[in-house]
Amino acid sequence: MNHWIVAPVLLPAVLGALIVLIARFDPVLQRRLSVLGCSLGLLLALCLFMTVLRQPALAYRLGDWPAPFGIVLVLDPLAAMMLLLSAILGLAVAGYAAGREDENGPHFHALLQFQLMGLNGAFLTGDLFNLFVFFEILLIASYGLMLHGGGEARFRNGFHYVVINLVGALVFLIGAGLIYGVTGTLNLADLALKAPLVESGDAALFRLGGICLLIVFGLKAALVPFHFWLPGTYRSTSFTSAAMFAILTKVGAYAIIRASTLVFGFGGGAAAHLFTPYLLPAALLTSGLGLLALPGARSLGTLAAFAMLGSSGTLFVGLATDESAGLAASLYYLVHSTLAGAAFYLLADRLVDRSGGRFGPQGDRILPRLAEGQGRATAAAFMLLAVMIAGLPPFSGFLGKIFILQAVLGAALAPALQGLVLAVVLLGSFFAMAGFTRAGVLLFWQPAPATDEPPPRQSVGGVWAIGGLMAALLALTVAAGPSLAFFERTANLLLAPEAYVSAVLGQHVQAPPAEEP
Amino acid sequence: MEALFASAVGAMTAAGVYLLLQARTFPVVVGISFLSYAVNLFLFATGRLVNGAPPVIDAGAAVYADPLPQALVLTAIVISFAMTAILVVLALRGFLESGDDQVAAGRLGSDGKGEGP
Numbered sequence: 001m002n003h004w005i006v007a008p009v010l011l012p013a014v015l016g017a018l019i020v021l022i023a024r025f026d027p028v029l030q031r032r033l034s035v036l037g038c039s040l041g042l043l044l045a046l047c048l049f050m051t052v053l054r055q056p057a058l059a060y061r062l063g064d065w066p067a068p069f070g071i072v073l074v075l076d077p078l079a080a081m082m083l084l085l086s087a088i089l090g091l092a093v094a095g096y097a098a099g100r101e102d103e104n105g106p107h108f109h110a111l112l113q114f115q116l117m118g119l120n121g122a123f124l125t126g127d128l129f130n131l132f133v134f135f136e137i138l139l140i141a142s143y144g145l146m147l148h149g150g151g152e153a154r155f156r157n158g159f160h161y162v163v164i165n166l167v168g169a170l171v172f173l174i175g176a177g178l179i180y181g182v183t184g185t186l187n188l189a190d191l192a193l194k195a196p197l198v199e200s201g202d203a204a205l206f207r208l209g210g211i212c213l214l215i216v217f218g219l220k221a222a223l224v225p226f227h228f229w230l231p232g233t234y235r236s237t238s239f240t241s242a243a244m245f246a247i248l249t250k251v252g253a254y255a256i257i258r259a260s261t262l263v264f265g266f267g268g269g270a271a272a273h274l275f276t277p278y279l280l281p282a283a284l285l286t287s288g289l290g291l292l293a294l295p296g297a298r299s300l301g302t303l304a305a306f307a308m309l310g311s312s313g314t315l316f317v318g319l320a321t322d323e324s325a326g327l328a329a330s331l332y333y334l335v336h337s338t339l340a341g342a343a344f345y346l347l348a349d350r351l352v353d354r355s356g357g358r359f360g361p362q363g364d365r366i367l368p369r370l371a372e373g374q375g376r377a378t379a380a381a382f383m384l385l386a387v388m389i390a391g392l393p394p395f396s397g398f399l400g401k402i403f404i405l406q407a408v409l410g411a412a413l414a415p416a417l418q419g420l421v422l423a424v425v426l427l428g429s430f431f432a433m434a435g436f437t438r439a440g441v442l443l444f445w446q447p448a449p450a451t452d453e454p455p456p457r458q459s460v461g462g463v464w465a466i467g468g469l470m471a472a473l474l475a476l477t478v479a480a481g482p483s484l485a486f487f488e489r490t491a492n493l494l495l496a497p498e499a500y501v502s503a504v505l506g507q508h509v510q511a512p513p514a515e516e517p
Numbered sequence: 518m519e520a521l522f523a524s525a526v527g528a529m530t531a532a533g534v535y536l537l538l539q540a541r542t543f544p545v546v547v548g549i550s551f552l553s554y555a556v557n558l559f560l561f562a563t564g565r566l567v568n569g570a571p572p573v574i575d576a577g578a579a580v581y582a583d584p585l586p587q588a589l590v591l592t593a594i595v596i597s598f599a600m601t602a603i604l605v606v607l608a609l610r611g612f613l614e615s616g617d618d619q620v621a622a623g624r625l626g627s628d629g630k631g632e633g634p
Contacts, residue, residue, distance in 0.1 A: 159542065
């Protein structure tokens with residue numbers, strides 16, 4: 001067994017505890033440990049990514065308990081890709097927060113490490129119940145990050161965020177309980193084999209469990225009608241935390257991909273393609289709603305939050321085709337939208353007025369004065385990111401949308417439906433462009449009116465974090481061919497998960513039942 | 518036993534959902550607790566309700582109790598306990614910051630930032 005598979009979970013867990021225990025009163029040491037840990041995590045994620053280029057799936061059995069009974073971690077191309085994405089994001093956010101957001105409270109870096117632990121665990125786990133546990137870990141950390149810095153609006157919206165996610169966790173437990181009650185297993189690979197064998201009398205319960213899971217994952221991914229929490233949460237938290245949250249909606253997308261391909265796709269049976277009919281309407285509504293709101297955004301936080309909502313919807317359009325090409329296109333768009341959303345949040349953080357406390361009188365409102373004193377590089381970065389997020393040529397946002405639309409046109413959908421998808425995605429791009437153009441013109445081109453108010457005080461630096469994320473986006477654009485080939489291989493492996501199932505169950509399929517610890 | 522168990526789960530879920538829809542933070546916290554009790558009982562029942570059966574292999578036993586849901590319930594209890602603690606602290610802190618215990622979105626300005634940070 002390759003023991004490195006468990007390292008992306010262990011490293012942040014140990015580091016987070018270390019930061020709390022030994023560096024509690026030493027912010028400099030905290031930063032160093034955090035950035036060092038995130039760099040190691042990135043290296044680790046790269047190594048694991050290299051591994052899956054050669055092998056389709058690797059299983060790690062904790063304590064070497066045989067697979068359907070013990071706890072198992074699985075590294076497959078999708079998991080490796082998500083690990084790499086969370087490591088890139090973690091490093092950028094940890095580096096950016098140093099000397100800025102982490103001065104507003106004592107535990108930013110510890111929370112960030114626990115967040116990474118939850119994320120990596122959720123991506124690696126091969127077990128439905130451990131998915132729940134890692135969801136809770138990443139959510140507890142995200143509550144801390146969301147509230148970091150404090151303030152009334154943050155506590156109010158934080159309460160909503162926590163309550164909604166607690167109810168989501170309970171629905172998750174009901175779904176997992178129903179699935180366990182019907183199949184007698186929670187191991188995803190075992191479920192892939194057992195799902196087609198569900199008797200017709202139990203099929204309704206099994207499908208109900210699946211729909212419970214879809215509701216929870218849809219809630220995490222902010223799909224309409226479970227999107228209400230996202231704008232309030234994202235615009236009231238600090239932009240540094242929000243940059244890390246760019247991957248939280250993608251955890252929902254990841255879980256939907258995992259469940260729909262492994263449990264509710266593979267092998268047919270009563271619950272095959274359970275999610276498919278719901279995904280396309282939800283995706284179109286989410287995308288339309290999010291992007292339609294962009295031209296009306298009056299603050300950078302609102303602009304970024306609704307752009308995030310729109311990208312989450314666009315991502316699901318490809319998934320809804322239920323075909324390999326659509327899945328590959330969605331994975332490409334997933335990587336792009338996570339990086340672009342995070343980069344935009346970090347850039348927006350540089351523009352926020354900090355005079356007189358954490359949020360000065362200008363706040364993050366889109367007014368000419370906000371960008372006063374910012375160099376041309378900021379304006380150029382804003383424009384580049386706007387082009388990327390709106391999906392204009394020649395960057396990865398455009399390529400991602402083209403791949404998704406190609407997949408939709410090539411899929412077995414009614415022509416009217418294809419037209420509707422085309423219209424929503426293209427009009428969405430138009431509205432996004434309008435919103436970002438309006439913000440950019442107001443911020444950078446309007447002369448600031450002369451007033452007696454003190455000029456906004458902004459944080460400087462953090463260039464390499466934003467630049468690094470943008471460089472990753474450019475790399476995704478330049479290497480679109482090889483990366484799409486990787487995503488296509490990933491999608492094919494997801495849709496035919498024999499390698500995943502045999503890696504997990506393997507030679508232990510016939511093993512005698514062992515006791516659950 | 519099944520009827521008693523099912524009605525207990527149902528009654529607690531109903532109470533939990535009712536309390537969750539209240540406008541103040543304290544009923545919401547209690548509602549979440551009720552809901553998590555209901556879900557814990559529900560999870561327990563997914564291993565089937567059997568009386569007096571051993572959970573581990575025993576030569577003389579014909580029926581076994583499934584030990585796995587009990588482990589799941591234990592994990593769920595720990596997590597929901599921690600979450601309730603966070604929620605209580607959050608509600609208290611929100612009350613101290615804003616002076617009221619309303620759950621509603623509050624005075625968010627048109628820019629979405631309200632009067633907070």
